[in-house]
Amino acid sequence: MPENKHNLATGNVSFWNDPAKRSLVFQAILFLAVFAVGYIIYQNTQHNLESRGITTGFEFLDAEAGFGIIQSLIPYDETHSYGRTFVVGLLNTILVAALGIFFATILGFLIGVARLSHNWLIARIAAVYIEIFRNIPLLLQIFFWYFAVLRLLPGPRQSLELANVAFLNVRGVYLPSPVLGEGFSWVLAALVLALIVIFFIKRWARRRQSETGDQFPVFWASLGVLIGLPFIVFLLSGASLQWEIPELKGFNFRGGLTIIPELSALLIALTIYTAAFIAEIVRSGIESISKGQTEAARALGVSPGKTLQLVIIPQAMRVIIPPLTSQYLNLIKNSSLATAIGYPDLVSVFAGTTLNQTGQAIEVISMTMAVYLTLSLLVSLFMNWYNKRMALVER
Amino acid sequence: MKKIGLVAAMTAISVSFASASISADTLSTVKKKGYLNCGVSTGLPGFSNPDDKGKWQGLDVDVCRAVAAAALGDEKKVKYIPLTAKERFTALQSGEIDILSRNTTWTLTRDVSLGLNFAGVNYYDGQGFMVSKSLGVKSAKELDGAAVCIQSGTTTELNLADYFRQHGMKYTPVVFDTSDQTVKGFEAGRCDVLTSDQSQLYALKIKLSKPNNAMVLPEIISKEPLGPVVKQGDDKWFNIVKWSLFAMINAEELSLASDNIDAKKKAKNPEVKRFVQSDGPIAKQLGLNQDWAYQVVKQVGNYGESFDRNVGKNSPLNIDRGVNSLWSKGGFMYAPPMR
Numbered sequence: 001m002p003e004n005k006h007n008l009a010t011g012n013v014s015f016w017n018d019p020a021k022r023s024l025v026f027q028a029i030l031f032l033a034v035f036a037v038g039y040i041i042y043q044n045t046q047h048n049l050e051s052r053g054i055t056t057g058f059e060f061l062d063a064e065a066g067f068g069i070i071q072s073l074i075p076y077d078e079t080h081s082y083g084r085t086f087v088v089g090l091l092n093t094i095l096v097a098a099l100g101i102f103f104a105t106i107l108g109f110l111i112g113v114a115r116l117s118h119n120w121l122i123a124r125i126a127a128v129y130i131e132i133f134r135n136i137p138l139l140l141q142i143f144f145w146y147f148a149v150l151r152l153l154p155g156p157r158q159s160l161e162l163a164n165v166a167f168l169n170v171r172g173v174y175l176p177s178p179v180l181g182e183g184f185s186w187v188l189a190a191l192v193l194a195l196i197v198i199f200f201i202k203r204w205a206r207r208r209q210s211e212t213g214d215q216f217p218v219f220w221a222s223l224g225v226l227i228g229l230p231f232i233v234f235l236l237s238g239a240s241l242q243w244e245i246p247e248l249k250g251f252n253f254r255g256g257l258t259i260i261p262e263l264s265a266l267l268i269a270l271t272i273y274t275a276a277f278i279a280e281i282v283r284s285g286i287e288s289i290s291k292g293q294t295e296a297a298r299a300l301g302v303s304p305g306k307t308l309q310l311v312i313i314p315q316a317m318r319v320i321i322p323p324l325t326s327q328y329l330n331l332i333k334n335s336s337l338a339t340a341i342g343y344p345d346l347v348s349v350f351a352g353t354t355l356n357q358t359g360q361a362i363e364v365i366s367m368t369m370a371v372y373l374t375l376s377l378l379v380s381l382f383m384n385w386y387n388k389r390m391a392l393v394e395r
Numbered sequence: 396m397k398k399i400g401l402v403a404a405m406t407a408i409s410v411s412f413a414s415a416s417i418s419a420d421t422l423s424t425v426k427k428k429g430y431l432n433c434g435v436s437t438g439l440p441g442f443s444n445p446d447d448k449g450k451w452q453g454l455d456v457d458v459c460r461a462v463a464a465a466a467l468g469d470e471k472k473v474k475y476i477p478l479t480a481k482e483r484f485t486a487l488q489s490g491e492i493d494i495l496s497r498n499t500t501w502t503l504t505r506d507v508s509l510g511l512n513f514a515g516v517n518y519y520d521g522q523g524f525m526v527s528k529s530l531g532v533k534s535a536k537e538l539d540g541a542a543v544c545i546q547s548g549t550t551t552e553l554n555l556a557d558y559f560r561q562h563g564m565k566y567t568p569v570v571f572d573t574s575d576q577t578v579k580g581f582e583a584g585r586c587d588v589l590t591s592d593q594s595q596l597y598a599l600k601i602k603l604s605k606p607n608n609a610m611v612l613p614e615i616i617s618k619e620p621l622g623p624v625v626k627q628g629d630d631k632w633f634n635i636v637k638w639s640l641f642a643m644i645n646a647e648e649l650s651l652a653s654d655n656i657d658a659k660k661k662a663k664n665p666e667v668k669r670f671v672q673s674d675g676p677i678a679k680q681l682g683l684n685q686d687w688a689y690q691v692v693k694q695v696g697n698y699g700e701s702f703d704r705n706v707g708k709n710s711p712l713n714i715d716r717g718v719n720s721l722w723s724k725g726g727f728m729y730a731p732p733m734r
Contacts, residue, residue, distance in 0.1 A: 171584075252541075356481045
């Protein structure tokens with residue numbers, strides 16, 4: 001505590017010479033300055049908008065939107081409000097970001113590990129993958145998947161089909177969708193029960209291993225419980241689940257579940273692009289672990305797979321997580337390129353069509369920016385928490 | 396951190412607005428710059444499209460040229476700024492462009508809530524549908540369940556929803572940013588139908604690799620009066636744009652064309668005389684040179700010439716004059732008298 005020492009030594013310090021008080025003053029001044037600038041900007045904007053006869057305010061959110069959106073996770077049609085289009089766009093953004101993060105993480109880890117493989121061919125393929133996809137702009141990749149690859153698919157009437165229940169054509173992938181019947185809630189209850197059982201199996205197996213040294217096949221047992229329990233209940237409840245199969249009617253398939261090609265193209269591009277970066281992060285993480293760790297594990301007779309899984313990766317995670325967070329944030333923000341191929345994400349639906357129909361540029365753009373800011377902060381918050389948990393605790 | 400981010404965000408938005416703060420008088424800024432910033436489409440044959448030498452041409456482009464001829468005395472002093480449907484109004488509001496001449500539909504909402512003024516109509520249009528012939532559809536009423544390609548942020552998007560709702564039909568909207576992407580989507584079979592203003596359908600049709608495989612359905616489901624737009628709050632500029640367009644229409648009515656206007660300079664007809672010489676006080680009120688109307692016709696031509704050259708019988712689009720004929724020939728084109 002240098003300040004206290006200083007105070008004690010001199011007894012009485014003038015206001016300006018006290019670093020603590022001085023910094024408080026400067027912070028207050030800075031805060032006021034920032035606030036004042038913000039206020040002037042706000043006033044100026046308001047004045048300019050008014051003098052140009054441009055309507056301001058958020059009332060437009062309650063007005064009827066009157067345009068259609070190709071994909072929405074919540075019920076939406078033309079009679080809903082502009083506020084609803086915001087939610088539809090937001091959920092579509094979250095959908096593509098979440099799926100993208102999920103797939104990019106898996107693919108990135110696989111490629112990253114493959115890059116370090118002792119198999120020359122596998123390591124080369126991974127290296128080529130990384131160099132190709134890391135060095136081509138994402139927008140071009142999105143265009144490539146959408147305009148070059150997916151457009152080669154046949155039209156609705158010549159669809160590729162799988163067992164007459166799933167269809168693939170230029171309009172998307174058509175899958176059977178589940179129709180929940182009566183008593184299906186019991187199956188869901190069984191699923192929850194299975195999860196609880198798995199939790200206890202895991203605890204019991206760990207205790208048994210530390211007591212007797214015997215290993216228990218936890219993964220296979222869990223899988224069995226996870227699938228078996230709900231399945232038995234499903235049969236007992238009288239097979240309360242039916243499938244709605246897409247049918248070619250009129251112009252296109254109706255019924256069932258549709259995955260639009262815009263989503264597929266965006267997701268494929270985001271996944272492949274981000275995975276290339278994640279792979280490099282994983283590689284650097286693994287390479288940061290001393291070779292002695294592997295050698296020690298091998299000397300104890302631990303198999304190479306288990307060595308990677310139990311010794312190397314957990315230590316590597318400490319190096320991996322911070323840059324991985326950046327990649328997740330990049331992916332979320334990059335998802336806004338959706339507007340280039342017409343995937344109805346927040347930027348396309350809300351900052352695009354809604355903005356254009358209402359002309360409320362400032363309101364719409366601030367709302368959109370606030371969304372990306374919030375999403376990014378949430379992800380970063382979660383990853384920081386996870387990082388802290390994984391960090392090396394020094395004793 | 397969050398607060399700082401918000402402030403930064405707000406600064407970013409408003410600085411872009413503030414920097415383009417209102418210059419009360421567009422005419423003097425344009426004169427000072429020496430050229431006119433004109434917002435056009437990203438490429439729509441017949442209306443605003445660069446030719447093979449990169450020179451912008453079309454019915455909408457001719458409005459820009461006419462205003463430049465009137466205000467600056469030279470139709471070439473225009474800088475064309477291609478804008479997507481989504482960008483156009485913000486570009487005009489923020490002062491990036493002086494005129495928006497980009498097949499824009501005049502609607503109530505746009506007129507009253509966006510801080511804009513519509514300066515007239517240079518093409519009366521209506522929304523239609525284009526389908527591929529192999530579909531075997533003869534009427535828009537058979538389109539239940541179809542996937543429809545649309546350009547985002549247009550009145551088209553709203554009319555489409557209204558039409559299908561009104562007829563109890565369902566559709567899948569496939570929304571693209573530019574008309575180019577929309578055509579690509581239609582061609583690749585992403586959608587069954589392409590919907591747009593009829594004039595655009597003809598323009599887009601000739602962009603298809605096999606134009607003869609597509610057909611335009613007979614239904615017209617909306618009124619789409621298209622015309623140039625200016626920012627609100629500058630009446631002088633509003634008048635100049637308005638009367639440059641009217642001069643073109645009046646010229647056709649008076650049979651004044653780019654190739655005969657010199658000969659008519661000495662005409663006896665008082666109306667023609669007024670047009671060619673533009674009585675002093677009026678030109679001064681407009682803030683223009685005496686011969687502004689003469690320059691418009693001399694350099695750009697009258698409305699009929701512009702129509703024939705760009706979308707009519709002398710163009711690949713070959714659109715019928717139809718309702719865009721002069722009022723005296725059964726159409727809607729009617730300009731207030733110049734006196």
